[in-house]
Amino acid sequence: MFQVFSLLVEIILVFALTAALLHRYGDWKRQNAMIVFVVLISWYFSLLTVFVLPLDISSTAYRQCLQSNVSTALNETSFRDPASCKEPWSYIPDRVFQRLWRIVYWTSQFLTWLISRLTPPLCLNFLGLIHMDSHIIKSHILETQYTQIMGHMDVISIISDGFNIYFPIVMIIISTATYFNVGSRLLSIIGFPQYFADDEITEDIVTEGQRLAIAEKDRRLRKGLLAKNEAAESSSYRTEQTNRRSRRDPGSGENLPEPKPTGVLKKTNRYRSRSLSASSTDSYSSSCTGSSSDESDTSPRDKEQRNSKGFTDFCIKNINLHAFGRREIEIAEQEMPGIMALRKRAAEDKPLKGAKIVGCTHVNAQTAVLIETLAELGAKVRWTACNIHSTQNEVAAALAEAGFSIFAWRGESEEDFWWCIDKCVNAPDWQPNILLDDGGDATHLTLKKYPTIFKSLKGIVEESVTGVHRLYQLSRAGKLLVPAMNVNDSVTKTKFDNLYSCRESIVESLKRCTDVMFGGKQVMVCGYGEVGKGCCQSLKALGCIVYVTEIDPICALQACMDGYKVVKVNEVISDVDILITATGNKNVICREHIDRMKNGAILCNMGHSNTEIDVASMRTPELMWERVRSQVEHVIWPDGKRIVLLAEGRLVNMSCSSLPSFVVSITAATEAVALIEMFNAPSGRYKADVYLLPKKLDEFVASLHLPTFDAHLTELTDDQAKYLGLNKNGPFKPHYYRY
Template sequence: MQYHVKDLSLADVGRDRIEWAEKDMPVLRSIRERFSREKPFQGMRIGACLHVTTETANLVLTLKEGGAEVFLAASNPLSTQDDVAAALVKYFGIHVFAVKGEDTQTYYSHLRAVIESRPNIVIDDGADLISTIHKEYPSLAEEILGGMEETTTGVIRLKAMARDKVLRFPIIAVNDAYTKHMFDNRYGTGQSTIDAILRATNRLLAGSYFVVAGYGWCGKGVAQRARGMGAIVVVTEVDPIKALEARMDGFLVMPMREAAKIGDFFVTVTGNTSVIREEHIRLMKDGAIISNSGHFNVEIDIQALERLSKSKRRIREYVEEYTLEDGRRIYLLAEGRLVNLAAAEGHPASVMDMSFANQALSAEYILKNHSNLQKDVYKVPDEIDRQVAMLKLKAMGIQIDELTPDQIRYLSSWEHGT
C-alpha cells in the first residue's frame, strides 16, 4: 500500500461515516452492484484528484468493485476528511494521499504520487491533476485513455487546453451533465455553503444583506438557500443575461462596488479571480463576513486584505479577523478556500449520488470508446445523463409517463399543423 494520511487510528470513525453516506446513494449503489459482477476495470489503474469525503469514498469503492486499482489525492488542501482518508487505506485498500491542511508543496507531491502510479484513466476536480500531467509528465499523458472533470472551474481550464491544441487525451466534462450541474451545483453548493457559514460563524442570516457574486448554478443555489433563511439577497454579475435572470427571480442586482457598502455576508461563486478586490474591501462595513465557495482561493484578493490590515487573528475556527487601519474588522472564512468543504462536510450524499454516478459511468464510457474520441472535451453522453435520472427517480419511488406511439409520430412529423 502506498499512502500518506494523517492518522490511521481515525479509520473506524471514517468507516462508519462512509457507510452512513452510502445509505443515501442508491444510484451509485446500483452501479456498484453491476460493476461487481462485470468487472469492467479489471487490471486498470484509475488516478483521482477529488475532495476526500464520504461521498467520494463511495465513488472510489465503486470503481474498485469494478476491478480498478485506485489512487486518490485531495483536490483542495482544506477539503480532506482525515477519518475518511484513513478508512479508505486501512479497510478498503485504496492508495490515498491527502491530509487536511496540507501545504502547497505537499499538495503537489500528492498529485505526483497519483500520477506516478501510471493511471489508465484520470478523474479530476479543478484540473490540477491533468494540468500537472501535461506540464511535468508529457510522455505519460500518451498512455492515458481519457479522463473526467468534475467542476466548472476545471472544465474552463480544459476547454482552454483543447482550444490551444495542447490537450493530450479526451475528457468527459462531468460537470456539464444535467444530473450534475442542475442538482449538485444548485442544491448541493447551496445547502453546504450556508451550512458552512453557519458552522463557522453561528450568525443569524435572517434580516441580513447576503451578497452572492455570480449567478451560475452554484450562485443560484446559494441565493435560494440564503433567501430561505430570511436574508435579503444581493446578486452581483458580469453577464447581462444572468443578471436579468437574478432580478426576475426576485433578487437585488447591483455592482460589487455598491453591494460592498451594504453587505453583511459575501460569498463568491464565479470561478474567476479577484472578484472581491481592494476597492471593495475599502467600502465594507465593520463586521462584514467574506467567504468563497468557488474551487480555487483566488476569488477574494487576500493579499489586498493583508495590505489593508494592521492586525490579524484567528477568533474562531475557520474565522480570521482582519482589523483595518481605521479600526473596521473584516472576517475571512476558511482562508478564502471553498468554504463548504473547509468549514463543513460538503454536499449532501443524495446529490453527490448523481454526480458520482456520472463519474463511474463516464469512466466506463472512456474505457469502451477511447479509441473513437479525439483529444477534446466532450459532454456526458445523453444516454448516461438520462440513465442516472431514471435510476434516481426509481430510487425515490417516482414513476413518470411515457410517450405513446401517436405522440412519438407527432413529434417526429412536420406535417401536423393547427
C-alpha cells in the same frame, strides 16, 4: 536656448513614457519601493539613451564640420565659408551633454546594477546597426560626448568594431526566438511534447510561489506566538504555585494543600478544545479528527505509515482513525442509492477492468463510496485531495486501511498539496490511463511535469467549473492532447450538485462558522450560475436582502426576473453584511473592495480554490490576522475594523460543513458513468477535445435515483414515440434543451 528647452521637454517625455510602461507592465503597486525605483531608473536611462543620443550625434557631426573648416583654412590660402556647415535644429551645446551623460553614468554606477551599466553601450551598438553613428564610430575623428563618458564596447579584439553590429543582431535573433518559443516548438515537432506559452500555468506557478512564502511566514508567526503564550502560561503557573506555597494556615502554622497543576495544557489540545467548543464547524467529521501534539508537529510525509496488513503506499494523518472512518463511509452509503445501485449492477461485468485512475477530488465519506465503487468495477486507483481543508482524516484512514493508495490529510500546506498530486501521478510500476479531476490541478501538473503520460492516457473527466474552463483554454490553444469529458455541465451535475446542494450547504456553513442571524442581512452573491442561484434562493427564503453581480446579460436577466437586484460590486460593497463569490473566476473580490467593506462583514467563497477572493493581498504587515474558530479568521485593520474570512477564501461548503450524501450520489454516479464511457469508448469516437456526457447516460444516472422516491415513469406508446421522433427508451431531450 530653444534647443536646450527642447532637450528638457524630451527628457520629461521620456520619463513619462518610462513611468507609463512600468505602470502598464510592471505591476508596480505590489512591488517593493526600492525595486520599483531601480527598475524605473534603469528603464529611464535606457530609453533616454535611445532617444537623446541621436541629438548628441547630430551636434557632434556639426562640430566636426566646423573643425574640418578651421583645419582647411589653416592649411590653405583660401578661406572656406563656415556657413557651409549647417547648424542642425537640434544642436545642443557640449557642456549640456557632458553634464547629462555624467549624471546617467554615475547614477548607473551608484545603483551597482550590471544591466544599467551595460545598457548604454548596447543602445550605442543598436544605433550603430542602423548606421545613425557610423561616421562617428568608424572614423574616430571626433567622439560624441556619449562615447567620451560611457566608452566603446569593443569587448572582442578579433571582431573589434564589428561587435557593434554582430552583437545586436544576435540579441534580436535570441529575443525573437524566445518570444515565439522556437526551441519548444522544434522539440515538439521532432517528438518531444513541450508545455509552453501558457499564461495561466505561468501565473499558477507565480501564485504558488507567493502562497508558499505566505504559508511559511504564517507558520513561523504561529510557532512564535504559541511558544510565547506557552512560556507566559508556564511562568504564570510557577508564580501562582510559589505564592500558594508562601501562604500558611494562621491557626496551625501548616502549609495549605497544593492543588494539582491544571493551568498548563498541551498547546494543541487547548487550541483544539477552543475550536470545538466555539464552533461546530468540524462536526461532520468525527471529533477524533484532531491529533495529539506530537502528531500535529510532525508532517505525515515525515512518518512511516503502515496499515494492519503491511500496506505502505499511502500518506495520511493517522491510520488509527480507520474505524471511525469506516463508520462514516457506511453512513454515507445509506444515503447514496444511485452509486450503490450502479455498483451492484456492474460489479459482475467489471467495465473498468484494466483502468488505472488518478483521482484528485475532495476526500470525504461520499468520495470514499465512489472510490470503492470504482474498485468493485475493476479499476485500480490512486487518490488525492483537490482542497487542502476538505479532507476527512478518518475517511482517508479507512481507505488506507482498505488498501487504497490515498495521499491526503486535512490542513495540507501548498507544498504538501502538490507533493500529494505528484505521488498519485508518478509512482513506481504505475502508468495511469485516465484522470478524474476537480479543478484541473492534476491535469496541469501532469502536462507540466509528465507530458509523456498522455501517450497512454485515454482521457480526462473533469467535474468543476474552473477545471472545465482550463480544459477549454487548452483545447483552443491546441494543447489538449487527449479527449476530456465535461461532467460539470451535465444536467445531473449542474442541476443537482450545483443548485440543490449549494442551496442547503451555504446556510449550514455560515451558521456553523458565525452563528449569524440571516433575517434583514444584506448579502451580495457574485455570479448567478447554478451555484449562485442556489445560494440566492436559500438566503432570500431566510429573509436576506440579496444583491447579484453578473457579467452575462442572460444570467443577469434571470436574476432580475427572480426578484434580485443586479449591481456592480462597487455600488453596494460598503453596505453588505455577507459577501459570497460563486464565479469560478479569479480576483473577483480584490483588496480595493475589501478595504471598503464594513466592520464585521463576512467574506466567503462558493466557487473554486482560493483565487476568487484575493486573500494574498490581505497578507500585509498593517493587517493583523486572528483565528477565532476553526476555519474562521478575523482580519483586523489598523483602525479596528474586522472582516470575517471563512476557510481562508477556499470552498466554504466543503471546508465548514458537509454536502448531502444523496446529491453527491448523483454526482458520483455521473463521474463513474463518464469514466466507464471514456475508458471503453472505441478508438476514434473521441478526439482531443472537450465533450459533454451523452444525454442517454445523463438520463441513466437520473433513473438510478428515482426508486428512492418511489417514482414511476410514464412510458411512451409507439404512436407517441413516432409522433415526437423519439426512441421509447430515450434519450428524450436534445443536447441544447435547457432543463
